Amino acid sequence: MTIGVGVIGAGRIAQSAHLPAIAKCPHVRLVAVYDPSQELCTGVAQRHQTTPAASLEQLLADPSIEAVVVAVPDRLHLPIASAALRAGKHVLVEKPLASTVEECLELQARADEAGIVLQVGAMKRHDPGVRYAAEAVRERIGRVLSARIWYRVMSSLRSAVEATYFPPMIVDEQVRASEAAFKADRASYLLATHGAHVLDGLRFLLGEPIEVCARRASIAGDHSWHGIACLADGGLAGFEITASVHGEWSEGAEICGERGTVRLRTHFPVTLRPSDVEVFDEATSRIERPVFADSNPYRLQLDAFARSIRDGAPVEPDAADGLAVMRLLRAVGRSVDSGGAWVTT
Numbered sequence: 001m002t003i004g005v006g007v008i009g010a011g012r013i014a015q016s017a018h019l020p021a022i023a024k025c026p027h028v029r030l031v032a033v034y035d036p037s038q039e040l041c042t043g044v045a046q047r048h049q050t051t052p053a054a055s056l057e058q059l060l061a062d063p064s065i066e067a068v069v070v071a072v073p074d075r076l077h078l079p080i081a082s083a084a085l086r087a088g089k090h091v092l093v094e095k096p097l098a099s100t101v102e103e104c105l106e107l108q109a110r111a112d113e114a115g116i117v118l119q120v121g122a123m124k125r126h127d128p129g130v131r132y133a134a135e136a137v138r139e140r141i142g143r144v145l146s147a148r149i150w151y152r153v154m155s156s157l158r159s160a161v162e163a164t165y166f167p168p169m170i171v172d173e174q175v176r177a178s179e180a181a182f183k184a185d186r187a188s189y190l191l192a193t194h195g196a197h198v199l200d201g202l203r204f205l206l207g208e209p210i211e212v213c214a215r216r217a218s219i220a221g222d223h224s225w226h227g228i229a230c231l232a233d234g235g236l237a238g239f240e241i242t243a244s245v246h247g248e249w250s251e252g253a254e255i256c257g258e259r260g261t262v263r264l265r266t267h268f269p270v271t272l273r274p275s276d277v278e279v280f281d282e283a284t285s286r287i288e289r290p291v292f293a294d295s296n297p298y299r300l301q302l303d304a305f306a307r308s309i310r311d312g313a314p315v316e317p318d319a320a321d322g323l324a325v326m327r328l329l330r331a332v333g334r335s336v337d338s339g340g341a342w343v344t345t
C-alpha cells in the first residue's frame, strides 16, 4: 500500500526536489498540493497531474492523505506542522525544524503527544556518501582528534547551475517579493538556512558537541561564520559556513581519528550526486573509495519516511535532532554576539 501524500507549499524546494522525488519514490503517491498562491497551487498541481487543494484545512481533511511534506518558509513550520499533526498526518517538515528553540520544543512536544512520525528534511543524512562516512567515523577510525567541516555557497554561478538541473519552475513574483522582505536580516537568514545543514551534518558525523565558539566576517553582503566545536571525546571540530563565495560550490569534511581518516566531498545538492568519500584505515594502510549508484537524497529521505510510517523504523532526523540543531544555531549566534566566547550547547 503506497502512502498518500499532500505537499504543503509549492515553491522552490517543493518543485525542484520534493515533487520529482515523490514521482520516483515507489512507497508514496501524490494526492494533492496546497499553496495560498493560486498561480503556484493550480500551476504546480496541473504540472504534476494532481489536485490543487482549496485550503490547508481541505488538504488536511482528506482521508486519503496519510502524510504531508511541509515545504513552507521556516516561520510557518510550527503552525503548519502542528495543524498536520493535529489532523493525524505524518509530517516531513523542511529544515530547520522551526524558527527558534522555543518553537522547536513546542513542535517536538506536539509530535510526541501525537505519537506519529515527524521527520526533519535534513536530506544530506540520506546521501549514501555521508552515511558511509558517518559509519566509518563511528566504527573504524576511533576517537576523533581533529575535524574540519565546511560549506561554501556559490554566488553568481548558483542560478545558472540551478537552471541547468531544476525542472521548469513556476514562479509567482508576488510571493518572491513578499518572502524577500522576511529575509531582510540577511545574516540571520543565511545562518539559519545553511547552518541547519552544516550543524546537522556535524552532529551526524561527530556526535553532539559540548561547547562552541564562533566569529562572523561580513564583506560586501557576503558572510562567513568560522567556529570551533568541542567534541564529547575531547577532540575539536572546526566548522565554516560561507554565503557566498565567488567561485564554485565547496562542501566537505575531513575527520582525523586515532586509527584513520575520513574525507568527504559533497556536491551542490540539486545535482543529486552522492558525496565522494574516502576512508583511510591505518591497520590495513589502505584507502577505500566506495561508489554509490542510487543517490537522490530527497528520494532516499522519502524512502526512510515511508519506512518509519509503515515499519516503525527510527525517524531520522527526528524532532530531537531538529531541536539540537536549533540549540547549536543559537549557541553560534550567541558566541558571535559576544565576540567569540565559548557557549555551552
Ligand SMILES: NC(=O)c1ccc[n+]([C@@H]2O[C@H](COP(=O)([O-])OP(=O)(O)OC[C@H]3O[C@@H](n4cnc5c(N)ncnc54)[C@H](O)[C@@H]3O)[C@@H](O)[C@H]2O)c1
Residues within 6 Å of the ligand: 008, 009, 010, 011, 012, 013, 014, 034, 035, 036, 037, 040, 056, 071, 072, 073, 074, 076, 080, 094, 095, 096, 121, 122, 123, 175, 179, 193, 269
Ligand atoms: N533541504 C533543502 O535542500 C532545502 C533547500 C531550500 C529550502 N529549504 C527549506 O524549504 C522551505 C521552503 O523554502 P523554499 O525555498 O521552497 O521557499 P519558497 O518561498 O520558494 O516556497 C515556499 C512556499 O510556501 C508557500 N506558503 C506560504 N504560506 C503558506 C501557507 N500558509 N500554506 C502553504 N504554503 C504556504 C509560499 O506561497 C511559497 O510558494 C524552507 O524552510 C527552507 O529552509 C530546504
